[in-house]
Amino acid sequence: MSKDIRQRIEVAEHIRSLVPYQPGKPIEAVKRELGLSSVTKLASNENPLGPSPAAVEAIRQAAAGVHLYPEGSCHDLRRAVAVHLGIDGGQLSFGNGSDEVIHVAGLAFLTPDDQVLTGAPTFVLYRTCAILNRCELVEVPLRDWTFDLEAMADRITDRTRLVFIANPNNPTGTIVRRRELERLMDRLPERAILVLDEAYAEYVDDPGYPTSLDYIREGRNVLGLRTFSKIHGLAGVRLGYGIARPDIAAELERVREPFNVSVLAQAAGIAALESDEHVRRSLATNEAGKAELARAFGEMGLEATETHANFVWVDIGVPCRPVFQEMLRRGVILRTGDIFGADTHMRITVGTAEQNERCLAALREVLGK
Ligand SMILES: Cc1ncc(COP(=O)(O)O)c(C=O)c1O
Numbered sequence: 001m002s003k004d005i006r007q008r009i010e011v012a013e014h015i016r017s018l019v020p021y022q023p024g025k026p027i028e029a030v031k032r033e034l035g036l037s038s039v040t041k042l043a044s045n046e047n048p049l050g051p052s053p054a055a056v057e058a059i060r061q062a063a064a065g066v067h068l069y070p071e072g073s074c075h076d077l078r079r080a081v082a083v084h085l086g087i088d089g090g091q092l093s094f095g096n097g098s099d100e101v102i103h104v105a106g107l108a109f110l111t112p113d114d115q116v117l118t119g120a121p122t123f124v125l126y127r128t129c130a131i132l133n134r135c136e137l138v139e140v141p142l143r144d145w146t147f148d149l150e151a152m153a154d155r156i157t158d159r160t161r162l163v164f165i166a167n168p169n170n171p172t173g174t175i176v177r178r179r180e181l182e183r184l185m186d187r188l189p190e191r192a193i194l195v196l197d198e199a200y201a202e203y204v205d206d207p208g209y210p211t212s213l214d215y216i217r218e219g220r221n222v223l224g225l226r227t228f229s230k231i232h233g234l235a236g237v238r239l240g241y242g243i244a245r246p247d248i249a250a251e252l253e254r255v256r257e258p259f260n261v262s263v264l265a266q267a268a269g270i271a272a273l274e275s276d277e278h279v280r281r282s283l284a285t286n287e288a289g290k291a292e293l294a295r296a297f298g299e300m301g302l303e304a305t306e307t308h309a310n311f312v313w314v315d316i317g318v319p320c321r322p323v324f325q326e327m328l329r330r331g332v333i334l335r336t337g338d339i340f341g342a343d344t345h346m347r348i349t350v351g352t353a354e355q356n357e358r359c360l361a362a363l364r365e366v367l368g369k
Contacts, residue, residue, distance in 0.1 A: 014131055015132075017131060018128060018131055021124065021128075022339060023044065024041065024335055025041075025043060025333050026041075027041050030328055030333055034328060034329060034331075036331045039331045039332075040331060040333070040351065040358050040359065041333040041349075042332065042349040042350075042355060042359055043333045043334055043347075043349065044235070044335070044349065045170070045230060045309070045310055045311045046229070046349065047230060047231060047232070047235075047310070048289075048350070048351040049233060049278070049281060049282050049285060050233050051232065051233040051234050051272065052232070052271065052272055052277075052278035053275075054271040054272070054275050054278075055232070055233070055234060055268045055271040055272045057271070058268050058271035059264050059267060062263050062266075062267035062268075063264065066264065068263070069259050070259050070261060070262055070266060071266065072259055074261050077261070077266045077269045077270050078092055080269070081241060081273065084273050085213060085243065087213070087216075087243065090246040090249060090250070091216065091244060091245065091246055091249050092241050092242065092243060092249060093241060093242045093244075093249050093252035093253050094239070094240070094241045094256075094261045095239075095241060095256065096238045096239075096260050096261060097227065097229060097235075097238040097239065097240045098199060098225045098227040098229075098240025098242075099125055100238075100260060101225055101240055101241060101252065102125050102126065102129050102195070103125075103129065103132075104242075104252050104255050105129070105193075105223060105242065105252060106130075106132060106133045106162070107133070107255045108251045108254070108255040109161060109162060109193060109251070110130070110135050110161055110162060111135075111161075112133070112134035114133075114136075114159055114160075114162070115136045115137075115138055115161060116129065116133075116136070116137050116161065117138045117140070117152060117155060117156065117160050117162070117163045117164070118137075118138070118164040118165070119139065119141070119147040119148065119152065119165070119166075119169070120142065120341070121142065121171060121172070121340035121341055121342065122147075122164070122166050122169055122170065122171075123197065126164035126166075127139070129162070129164075130162075136159070138155050138160075140152045140155055142172065142174075144174075145169075145172040145174050145305045146169070146174040146175075146176065147165055147166075147169060147174075147176050149176055149180045149181060149183065149184040150180070150183075150184075153183065153184045153187045156187055156188060156189070156192075157189075158189050160189060160192045161193065162192070162193055162195055163184075163188065163192060163193070163195065164195045164197065165181075165194065165195070165196055165197065166197040166199070167181075167196055167197065167198060167201075167209075167210075168200045168201075168203070168204060168307070168308040170200070170309070170311075170347075171311070171335065171337070171340050171345075171347040172313045173200075173305060173308055173309040173312060174307075175204060175206060176210075177206070177208035177210065178208050178209075178210040179208075181210050185215070185220065185222075192221060193222070193248065194215075194222045195222075195225065196215075196223070196225065198212060198224055198225060198226055199225065199227045199229070199230055200230055200308070200309035201226065202230070202279065202283070203283065203286055203308060203309050203310050204308045204309075206308060209308075211224070212224025212225075213243065216243060219245060223242050223244045224243040225240065225241075225243075226240060226241055226242075226243065227239070227240040227241075228240065228265075228269050228272055230310060231282050231310075232272040232275070232279070233278075233282070234265070234269070234272060237262065237264050237265040237268050238261075238262070239266075239268065239269050285350075285352060286310050286350050288353065289352070289353065289356050290307060290312070290350055292356050292357075292360075293314075293348065293350060293360070294312075299369075300363075300364065300367065301369070302315060302316055302317065302369075310349060311348060311350060312347070312348050312350065313337075314345065314346055314347075314348060315342075315345050316344055316345070317367075318344060319343055319344060320337050320338055320342075320343060320344060320345060321338060323346070323363075323366055323367070324336045324346070326366040327363065327366060330365070330366070331358070331362075332358060332363075334346050334347070334348050334359075335348070335349075
């Protein structure tokens with residue numbers, strides 16, 4: 001008789017409380033499940049124009065060298081980004097997406113006595129970071145879909161260690177401005193680090209928009225996060241980085257894995273930084289798309305939050321789940337607001353003119369507008 005070898009694994013309580021990340025539904029899965037030949041994905045805030053031709057060529061050329069481990073320090077990429085931002089290379093730490101930089105920052109700076117302060121709803125990985133490191137998570141509800149920095153300041157304690165602000169915020173597209181941010185910063189204890197997640201910074205055109213670079217130059221405890229996944233269209237190769245004072249960046253460098261950024265990502269990143277024309281086109285496409293979506297939502301009587309990013313947060317006035325399913329049947333993948341606690345909202349990535357048209361036509365049909 002065969003022995004029963006079923007075993008049980010013990011998992012710590014805080015790990016069990018984690019919910020695996022739910023990505024936007026992949027295009028191929030929707031095609032397969034619904035028998036569709038063409039599907040438009042506007043669910044993950046990717047660049048609808050794709051990567052720049054120069055980045056694709058750089059990946060092609062680098063592909064022949066993937067039997068070798070990557071350059072562990074991202075030497076050439078580091079120099080390129082440092083020149084691009086006008087800072088020192090020692091102020092940077094690269095990651096397998098900025099997701100990884102969030103993870104590394106948690107490992108480097110959090111201990112179980114610490115508090116992590118952020119807003120809600122916002123990017124889900126801040127919560128994961130707090131839970132993984134057994135910290136108390138303090139989530140302050142947004143006001144008008146915007147980080148409520150005054151209410152957040154009131155929740156600061158001497159245990160506050162990391163403060164996460166997505167600027168622009170995901171999923172709402174709103175920004176916080178210089179004066180209110182500085183008021184919050186001035187109330188932080190010395191040991192706290194403000195993490196300014198600037199994944200969508202390149203899309204912002206607002207005179208009051210603060211960037212982490214300004215504060216890092218002043219010597220503040222600020223960690224800026226940037227990514228190549230959005231305006232540079234490289235979400236699939238995974239590349240992001242943190243910017244900070246050299247002493248803060250050095251701690252991230254101590255913690256990160258030795259070869260965390262692939263050969264392909266490093267090559268693509270350098271080429272993307274030189275692809276000014278592609279960035280300009282991407283911005284222009286986004287601006288035109290935002291205007292088109294805003295006009296259409298107005299006509300449909302739907303309330304959309306003013307966005308500073310490459311997606312819109314719109315109240316469709318009815319429960320979002322059934323609408324999501326109906327949109328899927330019409331070959332359009334969106335992101336539902338319910339995962340962010342907003343049952344009648346959708347987050348819609350700004351696409352090309354054609355993609356936006358397809359999305360709007362389907363939405364009009366589904367909502368009967
Ligand atoms: C606010 C925010 N931060 C970070 C990320 C992750 O970016 P990356 O692809 O660099 O891991 C995203 C991705 O959607 C995001 O919205």
